[in-house]
Amino acid sequence: MAMEEKLQELAERRAKALAMGSPRRLDEIRDAGHLNVRQRIDYLFDDGTFMEQGLLALSARPEDHNRAPADGSVDGIGAINGRLAVVNAADFTSMGASSAETAGAKMTHSRATAIENGLPLIMLCECSGGRIPDIMGANGIHKTGEYFDLSHDRQIPRAAAVLGQSYGGGTWRAATSDFVVMRKGAVMAVSSVNVTSVAIAEDLDPEELGGWKMQTAVTGQVDLAVDTDEQALDAIKAFLSYLPSHSGEAPPELAPAAAMDQDQNALLDLVPESRSKVYDVRKVVRVIVDADSYFPIKDRFARNISTGLARINGRSVGVIAPNPMFKGGALDSDACDKAVSFITLCDSFNIPIITMADTPGFLVGVAGERLRLPGKIMNYMQALQMSTVPKLSVILRKSYGQAHLNMGAGICDHMAAWVTAEIGFMDPDVAVNVVYRVRQADEPERYRELVEKVKQDSSGYDLAASYRVQTVLDPRETRDWLVRMMEVHRRRPTGGIGKHRLATWPTTF
Secondary structure, rough: HHHHHHHEEEHHHHHHOOOOOHHHHHHHHHOOOOOHHHHHHHOOOOOOOOEEEEOOOOOOOOHHHHHHHHHHHHEEEEEOOOEEEEEEEEOOOHHHHHHHHHHHHHHHHHHHHHHHOOOEEEEEEEEEEOOOOOOOOOHHHHHHHHOOOOOOOOOOOOEEEEEEEEEHHHHHHHHHOOEEEEEEOOOEEOOOHHHHHHHOOOOHHHHHHHOOOHHHHHOOOOOOEEEHEEEEEEEHHHHHHHHOOOOOOOOOOOOOHHOOOOOHHHHHHHHHOOOOOOEEEEEEEHOOOOOOOOOEEEEOOOEEEEEEEEOEEEEEEEEEEOOOOOOHHOOOOOHHHHHHHHHHHHHHOOOOOEEEEEEOOOOOOOHHOOOHHHHHHHHHHHHHHHHHOOOEEEEEEEEEEHHHHOOOOOOOOOEEEEOEEEEEEEHHHHHHHHHHHHOOOOOHHHHHHHHHHOOOOOEEEHHHOOOOOOOOEEEHHHHHHHHHHHHHHHOOOOOOOOOOOOOOOOOOO
């Protein structure tokens, strides 16, 4: 064959692969207003930077060569705002992006490329499940373990978008990622309703099985739900902007700008002095951190504790704050899981942690015990203790009991208390009932006296007197204090790199 013919053949093979799979499915994607896999790649990466690997890959089964261009997976490397990243993207038009041997080999190679070169790994997930007959029989299912390595020791950030039906392999990719965004209308589950209806006699709606409402609010396995493919890809770009490309470097920094600072007087109105009045702590966080920098994580799950990435003076931080707007800020089993997951993320990628405490304690009772609350509390405590990134804590208002310890008491590198801080072993009203067996309705005057007695020695000044907090703050001084403390702790000889003691903590969601 002459060179001209060879080049013509190459061009034809490339064109066939770039055309993707089923024309009918391409039309369905377009008509639904979604992006196909190659449009997603174009949107994700800076113009002209994507380098594909595996364009001419085909199914391991010769009879499927014409049905599975690229074997249902588009892989490669490109730049996002000038920073390189690796992508593994499912092509649902190619045999439903079903899990198969060649596609698995591409995924494993993409993962290895990312780890070996210190690059984030992005996975755009859709999957109709395991490809049949490829995975049938003893050898079929057994060999999937040879090409489907999904272990994650958090050397590199992994971000996933669930952008359609995602069962089996697509779900595993998302479940082992550091950040998961889901397009509303997509489904993330172990198996499809076709399987559940037969295997366990459950005839479910796909949304009920693994839709965005369930995965963001009930399970917490998805961090964010959005309306469009473009919004999902934008969320991944935003998430990665807070993180280093790999665990061996510090997070990127933005040049400080005057516009980052906000009017701190707003804090005096946002937080009521009365410990019984509720407010949304996220509004407080947004005032203290750089303007428009707060990026919530798992915002619909365990809403009694807020977690999110942000910037302070251009530097990435992770913020953990009980939210009195929900359950009064009392913490439960789900809140512990959410906190552990977030601490693990921050510690693995050298992001300083800031806790802002306003909590009456943990929600005790039979329900909590059945959900293994004691173990969850200790998981949370251990994760915070084991993390080696800088840890700063601010007590905003109430901070009671074991929850006070879980918010960083005795663990954080520096701790401050607002003038409104109140610290004790439990809420004074509860303490009077527990310790003295006095009810307000029965003995109102004595009850008030005992409440004041219990509240003695419980202010931020009392902690400052024994140097258990380093300072008492006017709320309006909080941002400046955090900026200065961040400047101190960034001077560590490690260059901002932690010991990553939580990097192999098992997947918590």
